[in-house]
Amino acid sequence: MADRTEGSEWAAKTAPSLDDIEIIARDAFAALPASFRALTGHLVIEVADFPDEEALDTLGLESEFDLLGLFVGVGLPQGGAVAPTGRMPNRISLYRRPILDYWAEHDDGLGAIVTHVLVHEIGHHFGFSDEDMERIEAEAD
Known part of the structure; x- marks a missing residue:
């Protein structure tokens, strides 16, 4: 019996790597409205396999699969537009x-x-509502 995956484009595929997700994220960010991107300033975007234990504990999550992304810092509504010296x-x-x-x-x-x-x-960085975020996401499509 022949291997059904021979010749299949999926036979050699691997899961997207950290670098692949970072490229997708950069492309996604570039597709966002220019006015939205301009407001982000020195925001750092990074990709990791899983959240760390501290993030899970802080949010009260039991599984590392329960969190897809996380904003860490001081949002603009709380004065996070400019990071004072010594703050990440x-x-x-x-x-x-x-x-x-x-x-x-x-x-x-x-x-x-x-x-x-x-x-x-x-959106958490800017303190946007869910409706604001849905509109921005729709504009990126």
Whole structure:
């Protein structure tokens, strides 16, 4: 019996790497409205496999798969526009494995999921409402 995966484009595919997710996130960020991107300033976007224990404990989460992304820092509504000396820049972390797990269980494309998480976390930075974030995400499509 022949291997059914021979010749299949999926036979050699691997899960997207940290670098792949970072590229998707950069592309997603570039597709956001210019006026929105201009407001982000020195916001750092990073990708890790999972959130650390501190983040899970702080949010009261039991599973590392429960968090797709996280804004860390001081949001603009709380005075986070300019980081005073000694304070780390605001940061958004995207978590590859939970994002891939979510992707496997839903019909959305990976790029759409990364865009959604990125917009949602940037929205926390600005103190936007869910409606504001939905509008910005729609403009990125």
